[in-house]
Amino acid sequence: MKTQHTDVVAEYLREVDLRLAGLPVLQRRELLADLAAHIENERVERNLQGEAELIEVLERLGSPEVVARAAYEEAGPLPPVVEPPLPPRMAPPMPPAPRRERAPWVLPVIGVGFVSFLVLMVLCAGFFAFSRQGNPAPAPEIATPAAPAPEMSLPAAPTLLDGPTPLDAPVPTATG
Incomplete structure (x- = not known):
């Protein structure tokens, strides 16, 4: 109780x-x-x-x-009787951040840069096409070494100073 x-x-x-x-x-x-x-x-x-x-x-x-x-x-002099305190409120949501604006010159500069790049690419492609068309390059010649001729050694012609040569020598014959 x-x-x-x-x-x-x-x-x-x-x-x-x-x-x-x-x-x-x-x-x-x-x-x-x-x-x-x-x-x-x-x-x-x-x-x-x-x-x-x-x-x-x-x-x-x-x-x-x-x-x-x-x-x-x-x-003494205090505020009047108050009601029980209320639970705390949640803070209001933050407003979205303001949108950033671009400088007015950014997009034109990027556009001019892109167009300049395209023009440069077209000029390069035309230059290479024109240079190949006006001057056809001859086919490169491949240098191959000539095959050496077989070396044959010929007997030197006998001279008088040399003396008797093997051709002048008597050829043995087989008798039989």
């Missing part, structure tokens, strides 16, 4: 804490601690056993809004 009591009290204190968001943190903690101690004292002194009796004590204290308003009045 004590769990039910603490659940009701914890919920009540949480609601009061949400409505005290405009007060300094230390002041809020002190007020919540005082409230929790007062509720516990009431429970012990009156020997409260049921959840209904505990809810009756909380109602006598006042709703969380009434308790928060009283705390703000006691604290």
Whole structure:
């Protein structure tokens, strides 16, 4: 049963804490601690056993809004009671980056360069075609070495100074 009591009290204190968001943190903690101690004292002194009796004590204290308003009045000139804080919002999406514009001279320069390149290629092709057509190149002659003639050694003609030659020598004959 004590769990039910603490659940009701914890919920009540949480609601009061949400409505005290405009007060300094230390002041809020002190007020919540005082409230929790007062509720516990009431429970012990009156020997409260049921959840209904505990809810009756909380109602006598006042709703969380009434308790928060009283705390703000006691604290002095502070902002009025605020609603519980809202969850943070996501940042809006970034706008697209502005489109970069080209300089006005970029495309004409690229176009002139491309046309110049094409003209140069046509001139080169015409030059090579014209040079081949006007001057047909003769077929290259392949120089082949002439086959050397077989060398024959002829006997030198006998001279008188040489003396007897083998031709002058008597030829042996076979007798038989």
